[in-house]
Amino acid sequence: MMTLREALEVVAAHRRDHVVIPTMASIGVWPALSDTPRDFHYLPSSMGQMVSVGLGLCLAKPGLGVVVLAGDGSLLMNLGCLVTAGQYRVPLSVVLIDNGLYEVTGGQPLAGAGRVDFGALARAAGFDRVYGYESAGEWAAGAAEALAGDGPVFVWLKVAGEMGKATPAPPRPMAEQIERLRAVLDAP
Amino acid sequence: MVNGASVVAALEDAGITHLVWIPDSHFGTWEAALSASRFKPIRPCREGEAVGVAIGLMLGGAKPLVVMQCTGFFEAGDAVRNAAHDLKLPLKLIVGVRSWHAAQAGKSRDTCPHFADKLVAAWELPHTRFDPTAATPEQAAGAIRDLAAGPGPGVILWAE
Structure with missing residues (x-):
């Protein structure tokens, strides 16, 4: 198992010019690793919508690569998003942070924690490229392949839950985030 | 008569770039016309998810329209709140x-017409009502054009 920071450090090293959408607990770490206009910290959010938001960006800007940092609790709230995204051959990478917990609410266990085969779910939903990693070393060795090439891609990371952390906050107001993102994407 | 073909023409006229939809038995009659148009609909699984896709489209500079039944709108409340507010x-x-015409005729106990108005108002979304059985294609085009042209969020409550 890897720590959240170890998991995200590997993403930061391999994201190239992709837009990255952190959500929930990952927002507590990601700004220290990357805080460019292509980092869209989706908070305030509607929990579970991060993959859908990423897919919409891909469809609006063909060719744009998007990496979504999804928590397992968030993904379970909107599992249909995998079926929707699986319909499209777009450069969307869903990186699942699986810690079995609702971490930002104090660490309560999720439904099915430790029993859900997220890789099988993603394959069945239409993701042709599915990867799974249990240690930081394996993830570091596999990330270059996993985060390159055709999409959509699903990466399942086993991450240690961390209790007692403060609820994360985005590094800047949403209006400013949107303005920066649109400017860098040349989106009207 | 307002039908799929006239709706496609209205979407073109209004500058809509993408259609995200979950059809019901009324909107489903538009399927053939939409599929044959450049508005090949984006097909999510649930209405809140449809709004999430629309958020991404809007962040990327597109002008999407989301079409759903009020039952799905009820489910999608948090995503709507997030997008609009x-x-x-x-x-x-x-x-x-759903059941708006039947309710007007006193022939339905469906609670959808009662709550559709209230829920759209609760989310503080500017909205208009449109009855396709009492309107021309030109009027439908005008309603969709007005919806698209507004600077903020907006809803057409479409009578079924």
């Missing part, structure tokens, strides 16, 4: 009001 994006929706 947290992110302040110009979310545009056509929401089908």
Whole structure:
């Protein structure tokens, strides 16, 4: 198992010019690793919508690569998003942070924690490229392949839950985030 | 008569770039015309998810329209709140009001017409009502054009 920071450090090293959408607990770490206009910290959010938001960006800007940092609790709230995204051959990478917990609410266990085969779910939903990693070393060795090439891609990371952390906050107001993102994407 | 073909023409006229929809038995009659047009619909699984896709489209500079029945709108409340009020994006929706005609005739106890108005108002979304059985294609085009042209979020409550 890897720590959240170890998991995200590997993403930061391999994201190239992709837009990255952190959500929930990952927002507590990601700004220290990357805080460019292509980092869209989706908070305030509607929990579970991060993959859908990423897919919409891909469809609006063909060719744009998007990496979504999804928590397992968030993904379970909107599992249909995998079926929707699986319909499209777009450069969307869903990186699942699986810690079995609702971490930002104090660490309560999720439904099915430790029993859900997220890789099988993603394959069945239409993701042709599915990867799974249990240690930081394996993830570091596999990330270059996993985060390159055709999409959509699903990466399942086993991450240690961390209790007692403060609820994360985005590094800047949403209006400013949107303005920066649109400017860098040349989106009207 | 307002039908799929006239709706496709109206979407073109209004500058809509993408259609995100979950059809019901009324909107489903538009399927053939939409599939044959450049508006090959984006097909999510649930209505809140449809709004999430629309958020991404809008962040990327597109002008999507989301079409759903009011039952799905009820489910999608948190995503609608996030799009319209947290992110302040110009979310545009056509929401089908199930059983509206039957309720007007006193022939339905469906609670959809009662709650559709209240829920759209609760989310503080500017909205208009449109009855396709009492309107021309030109009037439908005008309603969709007005919806698309507004600077903020907006809803057409579409009588079914």
